[in-house]
Amino acid sequence: MTFGKAIRSEWFLDEDVIFLNHGSFGACPRSVLAVQREWQSRMEAEPVRFMTRELPGHLDAARAELATFVGARTEDLVFVQNATDGANAVLRSLLPTFKPGDELLTSSQAYRAVRQTMVYVAGLSGANVVDAALPFPIADADEVTDAIARAITPRTTFAVIDHITSSTGVIFPFKQIIALFKERGIPVLIDGAHAPGQIELDLNTLGADYYVGNCHKWLYAPKGAALLWVDKKHQSKIHPTVISHFLGGGYQTEFGWTGTLDPTAFLSVPAGIEFHRTLAAQGSREYTQRMLLDARSDISAALGVSLAAPVEMLANLCTIPLPGDPDATEESALNLHDVLFDEYRIEVPAMIANGKLCVRASSQVYNDRSDFDALKEALVDLAGAGRIALGNE
Ligand SMILES: Cc1ncc(COP(=O)(O)O)c(C=O)c1O
Numbered sequence: 001m002t003f004g005k006a007i008r009s010e011w012f013l014d015e016d017v018i019f020l021n022h023g024s025f026g027a028c029p030r031s032v033l034a035v036q037r038e039w040q041s042r043m044e045a046e047p048v049r050f051m052t053r054e055l056p057g058h059l060d061a062a063r064a065e066l067a068t069f070v071g072a073r074t075e076d077l078v079f080v081q082n083a084t085d086g087a088n089a090v091l092r093s094l095l096p097t098f099k100p101g102d103e104l105l106t107s108s109q110a111y112r113a114v115r116q117t118m119v120y121v122a123g124l125s126g127a128n129v130v131d132a133a134l135p136f137p138i139a140d141a142d143e144v145t146d147a148i149a150r151a152i153t154p155r156t157t158f159a160v161i162d163h164i165t166s167s168t169g170v171i172f173p174f175k176q177i178i179a180l181f182k183e184r185g186i187p188v189l190i191d192g193a194h195a196p197g198q199i200e201l202d203l204n205t206l207g208a209d210y211y212v213g214n215c216h217k218w219l220y221a222p223k224g225a226a227l228l229w230v231d232k233k234h235q236s237k238i239h240p241t242v243i244s245h246f247l248g249g250g251y252q253t254e255f256g257w258t259g260t261l262d263p264t265a266f267l268s269v270p271a272g273i274e275f276h277r278t279l280a281a282q283g284s285r286e287y288t289q290r291m292l293l294d295a296r297s298d299i300s301a302a303l304g305v306s307l308a309a310p311v312e313m314l315a316n317l318c319t320i321p322l323p324g325d326p327d328a329t330e331e332s333a334l335n336l337h338d339v340l341f342d343e344y345r346i347e348v349p350a351m352i353a354n355g356k357l358c359v360r361a362s363s364q365v366y367n368d369r370s371d372f373d374a375l376k377e378a379l380v381d382l383a384g385a386g387r388i389a390l391g392n393e
Protein backbone atom coordinates (compact mmCIF):
# COMPACT_ATOMS: atom_id res chain seq x y z
CA MET A 1 0.00 0.00 0.00
CA THR A 2 1.25 3.48 -0.69
CA PHE A 3 0.77 6.15 1.91
CA GLY A 4 -0.27 9.80 1.70
CA LYS A 5 -3.18 10.85 -0.53
CA ALA A 6 -3.47 7.30 -1.91
CA ILE A 7 -4.65 6.03 1.46
CA ARG A 8 -6.58 9.03 2.71
CA SER A 9 -9.92 7.70 1.48
CA GLU A 10 -9.62 4.99 4.15
CA TRP A 11 -10.73 7.78 6.50
CA PHE A 12 -13.76 10.08 6.43
CA LEU A 13 -11.39 13.06 6.60
CA ASP A 14 -12.70 16.27 5.02
CA GLU A 15 -10.91 16.76 1.72
CA ASP A 16 -10.95 20.52 2.14
CA VAL A 17 -8.89 20.42 5.31
CA ILE A 18 -5.16 19.82 5.66
CA PHE A 19 -5.28 17.62 8.72
CA LEU A 20 -2.11 17.78 10.81
CA ASN A 21 -3.69 17.00 14.16
CA HIS A 22 -4.11 13.27 14.57
CA GLY A 23 -2.74 13.77 18.08
CA SER A 24 -5.73 15.47 19.69
CA PHE A 25 -8.53 12.99 19.00
CA GLY A 26 -7.11 10.49 16.50
CA ALA A 27 -9.10 9.79 13.33
CA CYS A 28 -10.77 6.42 13.09
CA PRO A 29 -10.54 4.56 9.75
CA ARG A 30 -13.74 3.68 7.90
CA SER A 31 -13.04 -0.05 8.20
CA VAL A 32 -12.73 0.11 11.99
CA LEU A 33 -15.91 2.17 12.24
CA ALA A 34 -17.63 -0.49 10.10
CA VAL A 35 -16.59 -3.11 12.65
CA GLN A 36 -17.97 -0.90 15.41
CA ARG A 37 -21.29 -0.53 13.58
CA GLU A 38 -21.44 -4.30 13.25
CA TRP A 39 -21.01 -4.63 17.01
CA GLN A 40 -23.71 -2.00 17.53
CA SER A 41 -26.12 -3.95 15.33
CA ARG A 42 -25.47 -7.10 17.31
CA MET A 43 -25.99 -5.21 20.55
CA GLU A 44 -29.23 -3.58 19.46
CA ALA A 45 -30.66 -6.84 18.07
CA GLU A 46 -31.06 -8.10 21.64
CA PRO A 47 -29.68 -5.57 24.12
CA VAL A 48 -30.34 -7.64 27.23
CA ARG A 49 -28.76 -10.82 25.92
CA PHE A 50 -25.81 -8.83 24.57
CA MET A 51 -25.12 -6.82 27.72
CA THR A 52 -25.68 -9.54 30.28
CA ARG A 53 -24.62 -12.75 28.57
CA GLU A 54 -22.35 -11.93 25.68
CA LEU A 55 -20.50 -8.76 26.58
CA PRO A 56 -18.21 -10.10 29.34
CA GLY A 57 -16.74 -12.74 27.01
CA HIS A 58 -16.31 -10.29 24.13
CA LEU A 59 -14.67 -7.76 26.43
CA ASP A 60 -12.26 -10.39 27.73
CA ALA A 61 -11.29 -11.31 24.19
CA ALA A 62 -10.69 -7.67 23.22
CA ARG A 63 -8.71 -7.07 26.41
CA ALA A 64 -6.55 -10.11 25.69
CA GLU A 65 -5.68 -8.78 22.22
CA LEU A 66 -4.87 -5.35 23.55
CA ALA A 67 -2.78 -6.88 26.34
CA THR A 68 -0.70 -8.80 23.80
CA PHE A 69 -0.21 -5.61 21.76
CA VAL A 70 1.04 -3.57 24.74
CA GLY A 71 3.05 -6.36 26.35
CA ALA A 72 0.81 -6.80 29.39
CA ARG A 73 -0.89 -9.68 31.16
CA THR A 74 -4.62 -9.57 30.40
CA GLU A 75 -5.50 -9.64 34.08
CA ASP A 76 -3.55 -6.41 34.73
CA LEU A 77 -5.35 -4.44 32.04
CA VAL A 78 -8.88 -3.04 31.93
CA PHE A 79 -10.78 -0.80 29.54
CA VAL A 80 -11.61 2.76 30.49
CA GLN A 81 -13.21 5.36 28.25
CA ASN A 82 -10.23 7.64 27.96
CA ALA A 83 -6.94 8.52 29.62
CA THR A 84 -8.63 11.13 31.80
CA ASP A 85 -11.00 8.45 33.09
CA GLY A 86 -8.09 6.11 33.88
CA ALA A 87 -6.12 8.83 35.69
CA ASN A 88 -9.25 9.73 37.68
CA ALA A 89 -9.78 6.10 38.67
CA VAL A 90 -6.25 5.87 40.06
CA LEU A 91 -5.99 9.26 41.73
CA ARG A 92 -9.49 9.25 43.23
CA SER A 93 -9.05 5.69 44.50
CA LEU A 94 -5.83 6.76 46.23
CA LEU A 95 -7.34 9.95 47.66
CA PRO A 96 -7.80 8.51 51.17
CA THR A 97 -4.08 7.68 51.30
CA PHE A 98 -2.90 11.26 50.66
CA LYS A 99 -2.22 13.39 53.74
CA PRO A 100 -1.83 17.12 54.37
CA GLY A 101 1.64 18.23 53.27
CA ASP A 102 2.16 15.31 50.88
CA GLU A 103 3.52 16.29 47.50
CA LEU A 104 2.00 14.92 44.31
CA LEU A 105 4.66 15.44 41.69
CA THR A 106 4.11 16.07 38.02
CA SER A 107 5.83 18.20 35.40
CA SER A 108 5.33 21.58 33.80
CA GLN A 109 4.43 19.69 30.60
CA ALA A 110 1.68 17.56 32.16
CA TYR A 111 -1.68 17.43 30.40
CA ARG A 112 -4.04 19.88 32.01
CA ALA A 113 -7.00 17.50 32.51
CA VAL A 114 -4.81 15.03 34.37
CA ARG A 115 -3.11 17.76 36.39
CA GLN A 116 -6.55 19.12 37.33
CA THR A 117 -7.43 15.68 38.69
CA MET A 118 -4.31 15.93 40.84
CA VAL A 119 -5.38 19.41 41.96
CA TYR A 120 -8.79 17.98 42.86
CA VAL A 121 -7.47 15.16 45.04
CA ALA A 122 -4.83 17.46 46.53
CA GLY A 123 -7.56 19.94 47.46
CA LEU A 124 -9.55 17.26 49.27
CA SER A 125 -6.61 15.72 51.09
CA GLY A 126 -4.46 18.75 51.92
CA ALA A 127 -1.66 17.52 49.66
CA ASN A 128 0.12 19.85 47.22
CA VAL A 129 0.72 19.48 43.50
CA VAL A 130 4.35 20.14 42.58
CA ASP A 131 5.48 20.71 38.98
CA ALA A 132 9.01 19.77 37.97
CA ALA A 133 10.07 22.65 35.70
CA LEU A 134 11.05 21.08 32.39
CA PRO A 135 12.88 22.89 29.64
CA PHE A 136 11.61 23.42 26.11
CA PRO A 137 13.45 23.34 23.77
CA ILE A 138 14.99 20.17 25.16
CA ALA A 139 18.65 19.44 24.45
CA ASP A 140 18.70 15.84 25.65
CA ALA A 141 16.80 13.27 27.68
CA ASP A 142 18.97 13.87 30.78
CA GLU A 143 17.59 17.39 31.09
CA VAL A 144 14.16 15.87 31.72
CA THR A 145 15.35 13.23 34.18
CA ASP A 146 17.49 15.76 36.07
CA ALA A 147 14.65 18.27 36.35
CA ILE A 148 12.33 15.59 37.71
CA ALA A 149 15.00 14.32 40.14
CA ARG A 150 15.50 17.87 41.47
CA ALA A 151 11.77 18.21 42.17
CA ILE A 152 11.56 15.07 44.35
CA THR A 153 11.57 15.79 48.08
CA PRO A 154 11.07 13.65 51.21
CA ARG A 155 7.41 14.69 51.05
CA THR A 156 6.84 13.34 47.52
CA THR A 157 4.27 10.57 47.88
CA PHE A 158 3.04 10.05 44.33
CA ALA A 159 4.05 11.02 40.81
CA VAL A 160 2.25 11.39 37.51
CA ILE A 161 4.59 11.66 34.54
CA ASP A 162 3.84 11.72 30.82
CA HIS A 163 5.18 9.11 28.47
CA ILE A 164 4.77 11.37 25.42
CA THR A 165 3.75 14.93 26.24
CA SER A 166 0.81 16.63 24.65
CA SER A 167 2.32 20.10 24.42
CA THR A 168 5.85 19.27 23.26
CA GLY A 169 5.27 15.87 21.64
CA VAL A 170 8.45 14.58 23.26
CA ILE A 171 8.97 10.98 24.41
CA PHE A 172 10.24 11.12 27.97
CA PRO A 173 13.10 8.85 29.12
CA PHE A 174 10.57 6.83 31.06
CA LYS A 175 12.92 4.01 32.16
CA GLN A 176 15.24 6.46 33.91
CA ILE A 177 12.29 8.40 35.32
CA ILE A 178 10.60 5.29 36.69
CA ALA A 179 13.94 4.23 38.22
CA LEU A 180 14.14 7.57 40.06
CA PHE A 181 10.83 6.90 41.75
CA LYS A 182 11.42 3.20 42.34
CA GLU A 183 14.71 3.91 44.16
CA ARG A 184 12.78 6.14 46.53
CA GLY A 185 9.71 3.91 46.90
CA ILE A 186 7.39 6.50 45.31
CA PRO A 187 4.55 5.04 43.20
CA VAL A 188 4.21 6.47 39.72
CA LEU A 189 1.37 6.74 37.23
CA ILE A 190 2.58 7.04 33.65
CA ASP A 191 0.28 9.04 31.43
CA GLY A 192 0.71 7.27 28.11
CA ALA A 193 -2.29 8.88 26.40
CA HIS A 194 -0.25 9.20 23.20
CA ALA A 195 1.78 6.01 23.43
CA PRO A 196 -0.23 2.95 22.23
CA GLY A 197 0.30 2.70 18.50
CA GLN A 198 2.84 5.51 18.37
CA ILE A 199 5.68 3.66 20.11
CA GLU A 200 6.32 0.05 21.12
CA LEU A 201 5.11 -0.81 24.62
CA ASP A 202 6.00 -3.58 27.01
CA LEU A 203 4.02 -2.78 30.12
CA ASN A 204 5.11 -5.96 31.90
CA THR A 205 8.70 -4.77 32.06
CA LEU A 206 8.20 -1.00 32.17
CA GLY A 207 8.24 -0.95 35.96
CA ALA A 208 5.42 1.59 36.38
CA ASP A 209 2.85 1.23 39.13
CA TYR A 210 -0.02 2.52 37.01
CA TYR A 211 -0.29 3.23 33.29
CA VAL A 212 -3.02 4.84 31.20
CA GLY A 213 -3.05 4.91 27.42
CA ASN A 214 -5.55 5.84 24.73
CA CYS A 215 -6.50 3.48 21.93
CA HIS A 216 -8.52 6.18 20.14
CA LYS A 217 -5.49 8.28 19.24
CA TRP A 218 -2.70 6.29 17.58
CA LEU A 219 -4.21 2.80 17.65
CA TYR A 220 -7.05 3.72 15.28
CA ALA A 221 -9.83 2.66 17.67
CA PRO A 222 -13.18 4.46 17.81
CA LYS A 223 -13.42 7.25 20.36
CA GLY A 224 -13.99 6.15 23.93
CA ALA A 225 -11.44 3.32 24.10
CA ALA A 226 -8.48 3.47 26.46
CA LEU A 227 -6.54 1.18 28.74
CA LEU A 228 -5.66 1.24 32.39
CA TRP A 229 -2.87 -1.02 33.56
CA VAL A 230 -2.29 -1.51 37.29
CA ASP A 231 0.53 -3.46 38.90
CA LYS A 232 -0.94 -6.52 40.61
CA LYS A 233 0.16 -5.34 44.04
CA HIS A 234 -2.05 -2.22 43.79
CA GLN A 235 -5.12 -3.67 42.08
CA SER A 236 -7.25 -4.21 45.19
CA LYS A 237 -7.04 -0.46 45.99
CA ILE A 238 -8.13 0.78 42.57
CA HIS A 239 -11.79 1.29 41.65
CA PRO A 240 -13.40 2.71 38.52
CA THR A 241 -14.25 6.40 38.38
CA VAL A 242 -17.89 5.32 38.28
CA ILE A 243 -18.78 2.90 41.07
CA SER A 244 -21.43 0.39 40.04
CA HIS A 245 -22.94 -3.00 40.87
CA PHE A 246 -19.75 -4.93 41.34
CA LEU A 247 -18.01 -2.88 44.02
CA GLY A 248 -15.93 -5.34 46.01
CA GLY A 249 -15.82 -7.82 43.13
CA GLY A 250 -12.18 -7.11 42.37
CA TYR A 251 -10.28 -5.03 39.84
CA GLN A 252 -11.33 -6.69 36.57
CA THR A 253 -14.95 -7.25 37.60
CA GLU A 254 -15.46 -3.71 38.85
CA PHE A 255 -14.05 -2.18 35.66
CA GLY A 256 -16.05 -4.65 33.56
CA TRP A 257 -19.29 -2.82 34.32
CA THR A 258 -19.49 0.90 35.09
CA GLY A 259 -23.12 1.44 34.18
CA THR A 260 -24.80 1.26 30.79
CA LEU A 261 -22.62 2.65 28.06
CA ASP A 262 -21.78 1.85 24.45
CA PRO A 263 -18.98 -0.73 24.82
CA THR A 264 -18.46 -1.09 21.07
CA ALA A 265 -15.42 1.20 21.01
CA PHE A 266 -13.70 -1.30 23.36
CA LEU A 267 -14.84 -4.22 21.23
CA SER A 268 -13.43 -2.58 18.10
CA VAL A 269 -9.93 -2.19 19.55
CA PRO A 270 -8.79 -5.49 17.94
CA ALA A 271 -9.83 -4.07 14.55
CA GLY A 272 -7.73 -0.97 15.26
CA ILE A 273 -4.79 -3.17 16.22
CA GLU A 274 -5.18 -5.17 13.02
CA PHE A 275 -5.30 -1.99 10.94
CA HIS A 276 -2.17 -0.73 12.73
CA ARG A 277 -0.35 -4.03 12.18
CA THR A 278 -1.14 -4.06 8.48
CA LEU A 279 0.22 -0.53 8.05
CA ALA A 280 3.27 -1.24 10.20
CA ALA A 281 4.13 -4.25 8.04
CA GLN A 282 4.12 -1.87 5.07
CA GLY A 283 6.51 0.60 6.69
CA SER A 284 4.14 3.16 8.25
CA ARG A 285 6.50 3.95 11.10
CA GLU A 286 9.40 4.71 8.79
CA TYR A 287 7.16 6.74 6.47
CA THR A 288 5.61 8.93 9.17
CA GLN A 289 8.86 9.40 11.09
CA ARG A 290 10.92 10.41 8.04
CA MET A 291 8.21 12.83 6.91
CA LEU A 292 7.96 14.39 10.36
CA LEU A 293 11.70 14.87 10.79
CA ASP A 294 12.21 16.31 7.31
CA ALA A 295 9.25 18.63 7.67
CA ARG A 296 10.38 19.77 11.11
CA SER A 297 13.83 20.69 9.78
CA ASP A 298 12.33 22.48 6.85
CA ILE A 299 9.74 24.47 8.79
CA SER A 300 12.20 25.35 11.57
CA ALA A 301 14.74 26.57 9.01
CA ALA A 302 12.13 28.64 7.19
CA LEU A 303 11.11 30.28 10.48
CA GLY A 304 14.70 30.76 11.66
CA VAL A 305 14.37 28.64 14.81
CA SER A 306 16.56 25.77 15.97
CA LEU A 307 15.23 22.24 16.39
CA ALA A 308 13.43 22.01 19.70
CA ALA A 309 14.08 18.37 20.66
CA PRO A 310 16.52 15.59 19.73
CA VAL A 311 15.44 13.19 16.99
CA GLU A 312 15.51 10.18 19.33
CA MET A 313 12.86 11.81 21.55
CA LEU A 314 10.31 12.04 18.73
CA ALA A 315 7.91 9.63 17.07
CA ASN A 316 4.82 11.03 15.31
CA LEU A 317 4.52 14.42 16.95
CA CYS A 318 6.71 17.48 16.85
CA THR A 319 6.29 20.87 18.40
CA ILE A 320 7.89 23.81 16.66
CA PRO A 321 8.40 26.97 18.70
CA LEU A 322 7.66 30.14 16.80
CA PRO A 323 10.22 32.87 17.15
CA GLY A 324 10.09 36.17 18.90
CA ASP A 325 6.83 36.53 20.82
CA PRO A 326 7.71 36.78 24.51
CA ASP A 327 4.20 37.99 25.35
CA ALA A 328 2.37 35.04 23.82
CA THR A 329 -0.70 34.00 25.79
CA GLU A 330 -3.17 31.13 25.57
CA GLU A 331 -5.35 33.57 23.67
CA SER A 332 -2.62 34.21 21.07
CA ALA A 333 -2.33 30.44 20.65
CA LEU A 334 -6.07 30.03 20.11
CA ASN A 335 -5.99 32.94 17.71
CA LEU A 336 -3.15 31.42 15.69
CA HIS A 337 -5.03 28.11 15.50
CA ASP A 338 -8.11 29.91 14.22
CA VAL A 339 -6.15 31.92 11.64
CA LEU A 340 -4.47 28.77 10.32
CA PHE A 341 -7.81 27.02 10.09
CA ASP A 342 -9.99 29.85 8.83
CA GLU A 343 -7.56 31.38 6.37
CA TYR A 344 -5.42 28.40 5.31
CA ARG A 345 -7.69 25.40 6.05
CA ILE A 346 -4.95 23.81 8.14
CA GLU A 347 -6.00 21.93 11.28
CA VAL A 348 -2.99 22.11 13.56
CA PRO A 349 -2.89 22.97 17.27
CA ALA A 350 -1.10 26.08 18.47
CA MET A 351 -0.13 26.20 22.11
CA ILE A 352 2.08 27.79 24.70
CA ALA A 353 4.93 25.50 25.78
CA ASN A 354 7.27 26.98 28.36
CA GLY A 355 6.00 30.44 27.61
CA LYS A 356 6.63 30.08 23.88
CA LEU A 357 4.03 30.13 21.16
CA CYS A 358 4.32 26.84 19.25
CA VAL A 359 2.56 24.72 16.70
CA ARG A 360 2.42 20.94 17.09
CA ALA A 361 2.24 18.81 13.97
CA SER A 362 1.18 15.16 13.83
CA SER A 363 2.45 12.81 11.16
CA GLN A 364 0.05 10.09 9.97
CA VAL A 365 0.01 7.72 7.03
CA TYR A 366 -2.68 9.80 5.28
CA ASN A 367 -0.38 12.85 5.29
CA ASP A 368 2.26 13.67 2.74
CA ARG A 369 4.89 16.38 2.48
CA SER A 370 2.50 18.77 0.75
CA ASP A 371 0.52 19.01 4.02
CA PHE A 372 3.61 20.09 5.94
CA ASP A 373 4.69 22.38 3.09
CA ALA A 374 1.32 24.10 3.32
CA LEU A 375 1.93 24.68 7.04
CA LYS A 376 5.38 26.08 6.34
CA GLU A 377 4.07 28.41 3.67
CA ALA A 378 1.24 29.61 5.90
CA LEU A 379 3.63 30.38 8.77
CA VAL A 380 6.08 32.16 6.48
CA ASP A 381 3.18 34.08 4.97
CA LEU A 382 1.98 35.16 8.43
CA ALA A 383 5.52 36.17 9.34
CA GLY A 384 5.82 38.17 6.08
CA ALA A 385 2.64 40.00 7.01
CA GLY A 386 4.06 40.74 10.48
CA ARG A 387 1.38 38.61 12.15
CA ILE A 388 4.00 36.34 13.70
CA ALA A 389 7.72 37.05 14.06
CA LEU A 390 10.61 35.37 12.27
CA GLY A 391 13.71 34.21 14.19
CA ASN A 392 17.36 34.51 13.35
CA GLU A 393 18.85 31.20 14.47
C1 LIG B 1 -0.71 13.50 27.70
C2 LIG B 1 -2.20 13.40 27.67
N1 LIG B 1 -2.84 12.89 28.73
C3 LIG B 1 -4.17 12.75 28.75
C4 LIG B 1 -4.93 13.12 27.68
C5 LIG B 1 -6.41 12.97 27.77
O1 LIG B 1 -6.91 12.11 26.82
P1 LIG B 1 -8.47 11.88 26.79
O2 LIG B 1 -9.10 13.19 26.40
O3 LIG B 1 -8.69 10.83 25.77
O4 LIG B 1 -8.87 11.49 28.15
C6 LIG B 1 -4.33 13.66 26.55
C7 LIG B 1 -5.13 14.07 25.39
O5 LIG B 1 -4.66 14.58 24.42
C8 LIG B 1 -2.93 13.82 26.55
O6 LIG B 1 -2.29 14.33 25.50
